[in-house]
Amino acid sequence: xxxxxxxxxxxxxxxxxxxxxxxxxxxxxxxxxxxxxxxxxxxxxxxxxxxxxxxxxxxxxxxxxxxxxxxxxxxxxxxxxxxxxxxxxxxxxxxxxxxxxxxxxxxxxxxxxxxxxxxxxxxxxxxxxxxx
Amino acid sequence: xxxxxxxxxxxxxxxxxxxxxxxxxxxxxxxxxxxxxxxxxxxxxxxxxxxxxxxxxxxxxxxxxxxxxxxxxxxxxxxxxxxxxxxxxxxxxxxxxxxxxxxxxxxxxxxxxxxxxxxxxxxxxxxxxxxxxxxxxxxxxxxxxxxxxxxxxxxxxxxxxxxxxxxxxxxxxxxxxxxxxxxxxxxxxxxxxxxxxxxxxxxxxxxxxxxxxxxxxxxxxxxxxxxxxxxxxxxxxxxxxxxxxxxxxxxxxxxxxxxxxxxxxxxxxxxxxxxxxxxxxxxxxxxxxxxxxxxxxxxxxxxxxxxxxxxxxxxxxxxxxxxxxxxxxxxxxxxxxxxxxxxxxxxxxxxxxxxxxxxxxxxxxxxxxxxxxxxxxxxxxxxxxxxxxxxxxxxxxxxxxxxxxxxxxxxxxxxxxxxxxxxxxxxxxxxxxxxxxxxxxxxxxxxxxxxxxxxxxxxxxxxxxxxxxxxxxxxxxxxxxxxxxxxxxxxxxxxxxxxxxxxxxxxxxxxxxxxxxxxxxxxxxxxxxxxxxxxxxxxxxxxxxxxxxxxxxxxxxxxxxxxxxxxxxxxxxxxxxxxxxxxxxxxxxxxxxxxxxxxxxxxxxxxxxxxxxxxxxxxxxxxxxxxxxxxxxxxxxxxxxxxxxxxxxxxxxxxxxxxxxxxxxxxxxxxxxxxxxxxxxxxxxxxxxxxxxxxxxxxxxxxxxxxxxxxxxxxxxxxxxxxxxxxxxxxxxxxxxxxxxxxxxxxxxxxxxxxxxxxxxxxxxxxxxxxxxxxxxxxxxxxxxxxxx
Numbered sequence: 001x002x003x004x005x006x007x008x009x010x011x012x013x014x015x016x017x018x019x020x021x022x023x024x025x026x027x028x029x030x031x032x033x034x035x036x037x038x039x040x041x042x043x044x045x046x047x048x049x050x051x052x053x054x055x056x057x058x059x060x061x062x063x064x065x066x067x068x069x070x071x072x073x074x075x076x077x078x079x080x081x082x083x084x085x086x087x088x089x090x091x092x093x094x095x096x097x098x099x100x101x102x103x104x105x106x107x108x109x110x111x112x113x114x115x116x117x118x119x120x121x122x123x124x125x126x127x128x129x130x131x132x
Numbered sequence: 133x134x135x136x137x138x139x140x141x142x143x144x145x146x147x148x149x150x151x152x153x154x155x156x157x158x159x160x161x162x163x164x165x166x167x168x169x170x171x172x173x174x175x176x177x178x179x180x181x182x183x184x185x186x187x188x189x190x191x192x193x194x195x196x197x198x199x200x201x202x203x204x205x206x207x208x209x210x211x212x213x214x215x216x217x218x219x220x221x222x223x224x225x226x227x228x229x230x231x232x233x234x235x236x237x238x239x240x241x242x243x244x245x246x247x248x249x250x251x252x253x254x255x256x257x258x259x260x261x262x263x264x265x266x267x268x269x270x271x272x273x274x275x276x277x278x279x280x281x282x283x284x285x286x287x288x289x290x291x292x293x294x295x296x297x298x299x300x301x302x303x304x305x306x307x308x309x310x311x312x313x314x315x316x317x318x319x320x321x322x323x324x325x326x327x328x329x330x331x332x333x334x335x336x337x338x339x340x341x342x343x344x345x346x347x348x349x350x351x352x353x354x355x356x357x358x359x360x361x362x363x364x365x366x367x368x369x370x371x372x373x374x375x376x377x378x379x380x381x382x383x384x385x386x387x388x389x390x391x392x393x394x395x396x397x398x399x400x401x402x403x404x405x406x407x408x409x410x411x412x413x414x415x416x417x418x419x420x421x422x423x424x425x426x427x428x429x430x431x432x433x434x435x436x437x438x439x440x441x442x443x444x445x446x447x448x449x450x451x452x453x454x455x456x457x458x459x460x461x462x463x464x465x466x467x468x469x470x471x472x473x474x475x476x477x478x479x480x481x482x483x484x485x486x487x488x489x490x491x492x493x494x495x496x497x498x499x500x501x502x503x504x505x506x507x508x509x510x511x512x513x514x515x516x517x518x519x520x521x522x523x524x525x526x527x528x529x530x531x532x533x534x535x536x537x538x539x540x541x542x543x544x545x546x547x548x549x550x551x552x553x554x555x556x557x558x559x560x561x562x563x564x565x566x567x568x569x570x571x572x573x574x575x576x577x578x579x580x581x582x583x584x585x586x587x588x589x590x591x592x593x594x595x596x597x598x599x600x601x602x603x604x605x606x607x608x609x610x611x612x613x614x615x616x617x618x619x620x621x622x623x624x625x626x627x628x629x630x631x632x633x634x635x636x637x638x639x640x641x642x643x644x645x646x647x648x649x650x651x652x653x654x655x656x657x658x659x660x661x662x663x664x665x666x667x668x669x670x671x672x673x674x675x676x677x678x679x680x681x682x683x684x685x686x687x688x689x690x691x692x693x694x695x696x697x698x699x700x701x702x703x704x705x706x707x708x709x710x711x712x713x714x715x716x717x718x719x720x721x722x723x724x725x726x727x728x729x730x731x732x733x734x735x736x737x738x739x740x741x742x743x744x745x746x747x748x749x750x751x752x753x754x755x756x757x758x759x760x761x762x763x764x765x766x767x768x769x770x771x772x773x774x775x776x777x778x779x780x781x782x783x784x785x786x787x788x789x790x791x792x793x794x795x796x797x798x799x800x801x802x803x804x805x806x807x808x809x810x811x812x813x814x815x816x817x818x819x820x821x822x823x824x825x826x827x828x829x830x831x832x833x834x835x836x837x838x839x840x841x842x843x844x845x846x847x848x849x850x851x852x853x854x855x856x857x858x859x860x861x862x863x864x865x866x867x868x869x870x871x872x873x874x875x876x877x878x879x880x881x882x883x884x885x886x887x888x889x890x891x892x893x894x895x896x897x898x899x900x901x902x903x904x905x906x907x908x909x910x911x912x913x914x915x916x917x918x919x920x921x
Binding site: 020023024025026027032101102104105106107 | 897898899900901902905906909
C-alpha cells in the first residue's frame with residue numbers, strides 16, 4: 001500500500017544515488033562537494049519523512065521531533081564540512097592550480113618497487129662448510 | 133696420631149729453610165737476579181711448610197679453629213681466581229714478567245693455605261666443610277656452593293697447588309720471550325682455580341663446574357698459540373672429545389639425582405650407606421624418579437583395569453534392566469559378549485599391573501651401576517682413556533709447562549680423583565669396577581705400545597701419560613683406591629718433571645722436539661739430564677724410586693683384588709699380566725727416550741744450552757719430590773698412605789684383604805720386567821744412534837714400528853667411522869635443512885609470498901579518490917545487503 005512515506009523515501013534514495021554517482025564520477029572537487037551535500041540532504045529527507053510519518057503507531061511528539069532535530073544537526077555539519085572543504089580546495093588550488101580530484105594523487109607511491117628479484121640470504125657459514 | 137715420621141726430620145727442614153734464607157739475604161742482587169731471589173724465597177716458604185708439617189710443636193701452632201679453616205678453604209680456590217681476573221683484565225698493562233710473579237705468588241698463597249689444611253688433616257681431623265652461599269635451587273634440587281676437604285682432598289690439594297706453584301715459577305722462565313705471556317698466566321691461574329674447585333666441591337654440580345672449567349682452560353692453553361692452525365685445531369679436538377665424556381658425566385649425575393635426590397657427596401654417601409645397611413643393593417629403588425614412575429604406572433594400570441571392570445558391570449546391569457533393545461535376544465547376547473570382552477581386557481591389565489608390581493622398579497645395583505658407568509665415561513674423556521684418549525697426544529701443541537701441569541699432573545687425573553671420591557658408590561657395583569680396571573689395563577698397554585714409535589719428545593711423554601693414567605684406573609677399578617691415588621701422587625711429580633725436562637730441552641734446542649736429532653745432551657745440560665734420568669727411573673719402577681711402589685702396588689692389588697675376583701677369578705691375574713707387559717713397555721720407551729735425548733753423540737745442528745735457574749730449580753724440586761714420594765709407601769703392607777686415606781675412601785666387601793701375607797714374587801716379576809725393558813733399551817740405544825735415520829727399532833721391526841708410529845691408525849679409524857659420516861651428515865643438513873628449508877622456503881619463501889600479494893594488490897592503491905569512493909560505496913552497499921538479507 002503506497003503511502004506518502006514511501007514516496008519520500010524513494011525520492012531520498014534517488015537523491016542519494018545521484019549524489020553518490022556524482023562523488024564517484026565527477027572530477028571537479030567543487031562538484032564532488034556539491035554531490036556530498038546532495039547525499040546529506042537525501043539523508044535529511046529520510047529523517048524528516050520518518051518524523052512526519054512515524055512507523056510506530058501512537059508515537060509521542062517528543063519522539064517524532066527527534067528526526068527533525070537530527071536534520072538540524074546534519075545541516076550544521078554539512079555547513080561546517082562545506083566551509084572546511086572549500087577552504088582546503090582553495091589552498092589546493094593555490095598550490096596546484098587545479099581542483100580535479102584525479103590529479104591529486106600524491107597518496108600513491110610514485111614508483112612501483114617490486115620489480116627486481118629478492119637477493120638470497122647471505123650466510124657466512126655456507127662458504128666455510130663448502131671448503132671442507 | 134696418624135703422623136709418625138721421625139722426630140729429627142723437622143730439624144732437617146728447619147736447617148734447609150735457614151740455608152735458603154741465608155742465600156736469599158746474602159747473594160748478590162740487582163738487575164737480572166730477581167728470578168733467583170724470588171726462587172730462593174719460594175724455596176724458603178716450601179721448607180717452612182715442611183718444617184711446620186713435620187714438627188710436633190710447630191704443628192700445634194698451626195692448628196686452626198673451624199672458622200679459620202673455612203676461610204682457608206675458601207681462600208684456596210679464590211686466590212688463583214683473583215689472579216686470573218687481575219691478570220686477565222690488567223695483565224696487558226702490568227707487563228708479562230710481573231703478571232707471572234703475581235700469578236705465582238697467588239698460587240703459592242693457595243699452596244700455603246692447602247698446607248694449613250693438610251696439617252690439620254695430618255693432626256687427626258677427618259673432614260672440613262664450608263658452605264659459602266646458595267647457588268641455585270629448583271624444587272627439591274638445591275645446590276650450595278660448598279667446599280669440602282677430607283684426606284683425599286688434602287692429598288689432591290697438595291698435588292695441585294704444589295705442582296702448580298712449581299710450574300708457574302718455571303713458566304716465568306719458559307715464557308719470557310712470549311709477548312702475550314700475561315694472557316698465559318691468566319689462563320693458568322684460572323685453570324688452578326677451576327681445578328681446586330673440582331677438588332674441593334662438596335657436590336657433583338660444583339665438581340662439574342670445576343670439571344668444565346679445567347676443560348675450558350685446557351682448550352685455551354692448548355690453543356694458546358692459536359695463529360698456528362694445527363695448534364688451534366688440537367685445542368678444538370681436546371674440547372670436543374671432552375664434550376663427549378662430559379655428556380656421559382651429566383647423564384651419570386642425572387641418574388644419581390633421580391635415585392638419591394641429591395648431588396651432595398656427603399648426602400650420597402649417607403644414602404649409599406643407608407642402602408647398604410638395609411642390605412638392599414639388589415632391592416628395587418625405594419625413592420626417586422624411577423620409583424615414582426614405576427608406582428604411577430602400576431597405579432594407572434590398576435585403575436584402568438577397575439574402570440573396565442565397572443564398565444562391564446554397567447553393560448550387564450543395563451542389559452538386565454532391558455535398556456538395550458528391550459526384549460531382543462540379539463541385544464542381550466551382544467551385551468553379555470561386550471561385558472566378557474571388557475572383563476578379559478580388565479584381567480589382562482590386572483595381570484600386567486601385578487607383574488609390574490611384583491617386578492618392581494630397577495634395582496639400586498642396576499641404576500647406580502649405570503650412573504657410575506656414565507660417570508666413568510666422563511672420566512675416560514677427561515683422563516684420556518680408551519676410547520676418548522685421542523685428544524691428549526695432540527694436546528702437546530700447548531706450551532710445555534701446560535703439558536706438564538694440565539696434561540700430566542693435575543687435570544687428567546680428575547677422572548681418577550672422581551672415582552676415588554665416589555668410591556662408596558663404585559664398591560657396590562663390582563661389574564663397573566671391572567670395566568674401569570679393564571679399560572685402564574688396555575689403555576696402559578696400548579698407549580705404551582704407541583709410545584714405542586714416537587719420535588717427538590712430548591708425544592712419547594703424552595702416550596706415557598695415557599698409559600700411566602691407565603694404571604691408575606686399574607688401581608681404582610680393582611678397589612685399591614689408595615694405590616690408585618698414590619700412583620696419581622707419584623706420577624704428578626715424575627711426569628711433571630719429565631715434561632718440564634723436555635721443556636728445558638726444547639727451550640735449549642730452539643724449539644726442536646725431534647729426539648732423532650738430539651743425543652748427547654747430558655754434556656750440555658747436566659741439570660736437565662740428571663733430573664730427567666731420576667724421573668725416568670721413577671716412572672719405570674726401578675726399585676727404590678716412587679714409581680716402583682705406586683705402580684707395583686697397583687699391580688699387586690689388582691692381582692689380589694676381591695672385587696675383580698667376584699666377577700671372574702682369572703680377571704685380576706690377567707690384568708696383572710697386562711699391566712706387567714705394559715710396565716716392560718714403559719721401561720723400554722722411557723729409556724729409549726732418555727738414551728736418544730741425552731746419551732751418545734749430538735746429532736743436531738743448533739748449539740744446545742742449559743736452561744736458566746728459574747727452570748732448573750723447579751726441576752730439582754720435582755726430582756726431590758719424585759724420590760721422596762716413595763717414603764709414603766712405608767711401612768710395607770700397612771703404609772702411611774693407606775692409613776692416611778682410609779677414612780676418605782670406601783672398600784669392596786665387608787673386610788679389606790689384609791696385606792699381612794705379602795707375596796714377594798709379583799714384586800720380583802715386576803722388578804725383573806722393568807730391568808729387562810731397561811736392558812733392551814740399553815742394548816739398542818745405549819750407545820746412542822750414529823745418524824737420525826739409524827733407529828734400530830725402525831730398522832729391525834719395520835712393520836710393527838710403522839704400526840706403532842701411526843698409533844695403530846686409531847685416528848684414521850675415528851676419521852673414517854665417526855668424523856667423516858658426521859661431516860657428511862652436517863653437509864646434508866646444511867644443504868637441505870639450512871640452505872633449502874630455512875633459507876629458501878622459510879626466509880626467502882616468506883618474502884616471496886609477501887611480494888606476490890603486494891604485486892597483486894598494489895595497483896589498487898592508485899591515489900584516485902573517485903575510485904576509492906566508489907570502492908567504499910560498493911563495499912558499504914555490499915555489507916548492507918549482506919546484513920539485511
